[in-house]
Amino acid sequence: MPSVSVKAKKTVRSKRKPKAKPMTKLEMVQKMLADQKFIREAIQNGVTFQELQDKYGYKFATI
Amino acid sequence: MVTSLQPYKTIIHNPFYYSFVTTSGVEYFCYFTPYKEYFPNYPTEVASKFYAFNLDLADKKAKQKGVDKRIADTVITIVGDFLNKKINAVVYICDPSDGKAKARFRKFKSWFDYYEHPSYQIIQITSDFEAGGMKLYTALLIHRKNKLKKELVEAYLNLTD
Numbered sequence: 069m070p071s072v073s074v075k076a077k078k079t080v081r082s083k084r085k086p087k088a089k090p091m092t093k094l095e096m097v098q099k100m101l102a103d104q105k106f107i108r109e110a111i112q113n114g115v116t117f118q119e120l121q122d123k124y125g126y127k128f129a130t131i
Numbered sequence: 132m133v134t135s136l137q138p139y140k141t142i143i144h145n146p147f148y149y150s151f152v153t154t155s156g157v158e159y160f161c162y163f164t165p166y167k168e169y170f171p172n173y174p175t176e177v178a179s180k181f182y183a184f185n186l187d188l189a190d191k192k193a194k195q196k197g198v199d200k201r202i203a204d205t206v207i208t209i210v211g212d213f214l215n216k217k218i219n220a221v222v223y224i225c226d227p228s229d230g231k232a233k234a235r236f237r238k239f240k241s242w243f244d245y246y247e248h249p250s251y252q253i254i255q256i257t258s259d260f261e262a263g264g265m266k267l268y269t270a271l272l273i274h275r276k277n278k279l280k281k282e283l284v285e286a287y288l289n290l291t292d
Contacts, residue, residue, distance in 0.1 A: 096169055096290075097262040100183070100224055103164070108187045111160055117147040129163035129182050130146040131213070 138205040150189065151205050155196060158189035161209050166222055170286050177282045184210055184221045184272075203242040210243075210272060214253055220273040220283040227265050236268035243272060252276070256284060258291035267291075 091099065103126070110120055120126045139151040141161075148162035163182040170178035186206060195202070210221055223239060225232040236259075243255045256271045271287040273280055 090171055091169075094263040097265070097267060100166075100169070101226060101228070104183070104185060104224070104226060105228065107162075107164070107185065109191075111187060112189065112191045117144070117162070121147075127165050128147040129165065129213070129219075131143060131149065131163070 136204040136208060137201050138208040139201055141205060141209065149209055153195065153199055153202060155199070157193045157195050159202070159205075160187045160189055161185065161206065163213060163221065169290060173282075173286050177279060177286055180219050180279060180283060181286070182213075182219055182221055184213075184223050203238075206239075207242055211253060214272060214274045214277075217274045217277045220271060220277065220279075220287070222287065223270045223272065225268040227267060232266070232268050236270070240270060243270075254280075256287065258288065260291050 106124075107120060107126060110124075111117075117128060121128065139153060141149045141151045143149055148160055150158060150160050152158045162185050164185065165179070166181035166183050167175070167178045170181060213219065214221060225236040225239070236257075240255065240257060243253060252275050254273050254275055256273075257269070258271075259266060259268045261267070269291055271284065273283055277283065
């Protein structure tokens with residue numbers, strides 16, 4: 069008897085990530101300045117760039 | 132080309148940042164952070180070319196006494212090298228938290244108003260705007276021969292409009 073493969077119906081829908089709401093200009097500016105301040109203070113307190121990248125998710129241009 | 136720039140010796144801490152020490156012993160860090168996230172309405176090929184330039188004191192208590200032209204020369208050289216690849220654009224935003232943003236901006240702007248050094252290839256566009264009661268002073272720096280110059284300038288002006 070030929071085997072018949074029946075595709076199991078997916079019962080659970082894959083979750084879609086909700087689309088990020090676009091930032092308002094004020095939110096954008098606040099984030100820019102907050103990030104700038106956080107990085108500056110972290111460096112001044114001895115946090116390395118590598119740590120800022122690995123632990124805090126900041127990215128830096130490769131020079 | 133002959134240049135009158137006298138930059139400090141910079142140390143490149145691969146791959147992320149530069150540092151230099153002035154004759155008065157003050158140490159600075161310079162680095163570039165991607166600004167792609169602030170240009171969500173633009174194609175990746177445009178948005179991913181934006182970087183913010185940051186210049187910070189290594190020690191927050193350190194103070195630079197007097198005018199030291201070599202700091203400007205050093206920053207011009209670093210930013211100039213970054214832009215000379217003709218790919219990226221640099222945005223500079225002055226931190227307004229200490230009330231010195233305008234003065235800081237004027238100084239930074241004047242550094243790139245030079246004409247006798249390699250950055251004559253760099254275009255500087257400035258824009259200030261208000262957000263949440265704060266006045267923000269910003270500048271865009273881009274190489275004259277950047278192929279996406281038009282798109283990058285337009286995106287920056289829309290951001291700061």
